[in-house]
Amino acid sequence: MTIAQSNAPVPEPAQSAQPPQVSPSLTPGALYKQAMHPLEVVRSSMNNWSDSETAAFLVGVRMAKDACEQTPPENYSGQDLYDLARLCSLGQDWNAANTAATRYLDSRAEPFRTQAYALSINALMHLNGTDLAVTTANTMMENQPYDAEVAYAVRYLKDALEQKGSPEAVPLAENEHARIVKALEAGVALKAVHGDAVMSLGVLYESAMDLAFWQRYRHDDAAAAATVKDIDDALAKTPPASAENARRTDAVRAQYALLGQPLPALKTTPVAAPPKTKAKTAATQRAMQIGPDYGAATVLVLFPDWCPQCRKMMTALTEFGAANKDKPVYAYGLMFLEDPAGQDQAPDAAAVSHEQNLKEMEGTSTLLVDAKVAHSLGVLDFPLGIVLDHEGRVRYVGVLPDDAFNGNGYMEKVLGRMTGGVGAPGQK
Missing domain, CATH: 3.40.30.10 (Glutaredoxin)
Structure with a gap:
């Protein structure tokens, strides 16, 4: 099926515009999140920040970097050491951020172990230490409860690996697969054990489906089918999804259904x-x-x-x-x-x-x-x-x-x- 271009003139903007897709079945809270989504999309890219916002951010980065350089990690322990890792990460001093995060992990301190793993993974990726970042993520999954902090850290790394063209995104997702499927079976949003992070079922489903997409890209259709079955079986054990979560899962399913098919005709x-x-x-x-x-x-x-x-x-x-x-x-x-x-x-x-x-x-x-x-x-x-x-x-x-x-x-x-x-x- 081909995508045909129309010879019709460009329509007037006000007449051709379509209203946002809003479902009356959504709760007020879900409607609020949906209404805020365009703003979140715009804010997510620093390219859209105003000159004053960018300048203020760069001032903060410089302040954090200067403070990080003057603060030896060996002088701190516990939460102070974890906070130093965050400070150096804000200052984009990636070696220092990874050093502080690693020292915190080696000390067996609590309760910010998962967050420290995430800071180390982020720093290692900025240092082009891809292999060590993957090893750190796998160690995190083996030693920490699979909560929202772990799920977000792994999702960040999966995306970063995919965008770098690294083949390690697939084995990392395979290692996560059983854990994320079990989280889906719970049928509720995934929360952090320590901290405020929450991953909704819709986003959890989207992250789980990354593996199936990448398996299809590698022409491993049988593995992709097995991945999707595991995910769908997990959701089948849960109560019906809320309208908000259903909207995201339906969108991901629609995208996945396109793979291998001719694109529907577009005027x-x-x-x-x-x-x-x-x-x-x-x-x-x-x-x-x-x-x-x-x-x-x-x-x-x-x-x-x-x-x-x-x-x-x-x-x-x-x-x-x-x-x-x-x-x-x-x-x-x-x-x-x-x-x-x-x-x-x-x-x-x-x-x-x-x-x-x-x-x-x-x-x-x-x-x-x-x-x-x-x-x-x-x-x-x-x-x-x-x-x-x-x-x-x-x-x-x-x-x-x-x-x-x-x-x-x-x-x-x-x-x-x-x-x-x-x-x-x-x-x-």
Whole structure:
């Protein structure tokens, strides 16, 4: 099934916008979290911070680094030693942070052992000590109760390994599998033994499903099927999920169901004229049409127009497609218009915002897609990347980091795994 581009004109922003997907069955608390989600997405990227926020953060980093350098870890014990590990981590003095965290662990102190493991793992990854970070995570799982702190630390490491293109993400997830399945069987949010961390069932399910996705990427379909069965059997033993958790689990299931299948037909309209490049590339000659020629691969990035880091990514995505035109690899942003709650109170302001966001996409390989269609694909967090092979079948689905299309970035690793090597010369 191909993705056809419509010849219809670009619709007026205020008319084409779709309201957010809000279910009346959600509790007020769940509705509040859903309403806050766009803000959380924006806040999650430092690229969106204001100059004053960035400056204040950098001042804090410098203060923490200076204090860390003047504070020998051998002078402290107990919580003071753990706090020193946190201080040095904030100061991005990764050697000192790992030293303090390791000394705290070696002292057998309580109650911040799991948090100290997490600080050590984070520091080791920044020091490119991948193997030692994985060993530390496995030791943490063997010696600490599998609680929310452990689950978040392992999830961070799994994601970091995957984005680095490390094959160690899969064995780490395999080691975690029995533990996370048991946590799902409990049918309640996973809480920290010491601390306030909580991982909802929906997020726990999403983290558990990482293994199945990665097994599919490695063409180990039998192992992936067994992983999914374990997870589904665990959920079957629990009461029906809340609407909030069901929303996330349904989105993950929708994404997983795409793997190996042709992407459902998408009607798209151009945001603006084709990208302006120094030379006519294959992308411009194809007049922004997705399929039926998918090249060696076709990369799609779905996002709402209110997502600033997603819009910023479109310049790098366009350059990435041009740099890989000889493969060829095609890359397109698929933006959908989505108004915040309260659109009826300020439709003019919403229209102006959409118009500004559309204008920002001029000169990039960005197309418009209907919001309802985007949500049907399981889009929940942004930007959501979908990669198609030469036949137009989905071979990858996942949220992309901000620098995914930079030189030697995550997308190169995804495509290299699929096609045997894709480069992006000239990328910064």
